[in-house]
Amino acid sequence: MSEEKLYVIKSRSDDNFYFSGDRMMPRWSDNLISLFGSYEVAKEIAEDNNGQPVTFVEEPEKIVITKEQAEIVENAHDQKYPANYISGNSGLVASSEEKLLNAYVNGYTVAKEKKYLVYKTLGGKQEHEQFAQAYRSSVYPGTVSWILTNEVTNRSFSQFTEAEIEHYGLQDCEKEEVTDDGTK
Structure with a gap:
C-alpha cells in the first residue's frame, strides 16, 4: 500500500456533498469526485467552496479464507500476541501465514464450500x-x-x-x- 495520501473536499454545510471540478456534487461518484494529492491545494480550493479537506481512505479488500483458517484468525483476537498465535497455527507454508495475518488486519470472508x-x-x-x-x-x-x-x-x-x-x-x-x- 502506498504511503501517499489523497484528499477530497467535503461540504461544510452538508455531509453528503463532495467537490467535483468546479462545484459541489450531491452524491459520491468515482467518476466525478476530484482527488487531490496535496493537502495545501485541497485546503485552498475547499476554502473557496465552503468545504473542508478530508483524507480519502480506501478500505483494503477482505481476504477469502477457509472455515478452519477463520477459526485461527478469530482465536488470535483473544491472544496476547496474535501474530505469534497465527504463526504457530498456520502450518509450514509461509504464504498461509501471511494470508492469515492479512485476514487478521484487513478482515476476511469465509469461502463457501463447494x-x-x-x-x-x-x-x-x-x-x-x-x-x-x-x-x-x-x-x-x-x-x-x-x-x-x-x-x-x-x-x-x-x-x-x-x-x-x-x-x-x-x-x-x-x-x-x-x-x-x-x-x-
Missing part, C-alpha cells in the same frame, strides 16, 4: 437412463439413503460437501457441482 449432487448411473435394458441419487435421510439422521430417479434433482438434502462425501464413503460415485444459484 457442494455436489452425488449419484450412480444405473445400467440395464430400461428404455430411459436411471440414476440412484444419494440424499440425507430424515428418517435416520446422520445416514445416507438412495432414491431411484430418471433425472438427478437438486434439493438441499441431496447436496454434499467434499468432507461429507468422504465421511459417507461416496467417493466412487459420480458427482456434479451445484452452483451458487442452486443449479447444476
Whole structure:
C-alpha cells in the first residue's frame, strides 16, 4: 500500500456533498469526485467552496479464507500476541501465514464450500437412463439413503460437501457441482 495520501473536499454545510471540478456534487461518484494529492491545494480550493479537506481512505479488500483458517484468525483476537498465535497455527507454508495475518488486519470472508449432487448411473435394458441419487435421510439422521430417479434433482438434502462425501464413503460415485444459484 502506498504511503501517499489523497484528499477530497467535503461540504461544510452538508455531509453528503463532495467537490467535483468546479462545484459541489450531491452524491459520491468515482467518476466525478476530484482527488487531490496535496493537502495545501485541497485546503485552498475547499476554502473557496465552503468545504473542508478530508483524507480519502480506501478500505483494503477482505481476504477469502477457509472455515478452519477463520477459526485461527478469530482465536488470535483473544491472544496476547496474535501474530505469534497465527504463526504457530498456520502450518509450514509461509504464504498461509501471511494470508492469515492479512485476514487478521484487513478482515476476511469465509469461502463457501463447494457442494455436489452425488449419484450412480444405473445400467440395464430400461428404455430411459436411471440414476440412484444419494440424499440425507430424515428418517435416520446422520445416514445416507438412495432414491431411484430418471433425472438427478437438486434439493438441499441431496447436496454434499467434499468432507461429507468422504465421511459417507461416496467417493466412487459420480458427482456434479451445484452452483451458487442452486443449479447444476
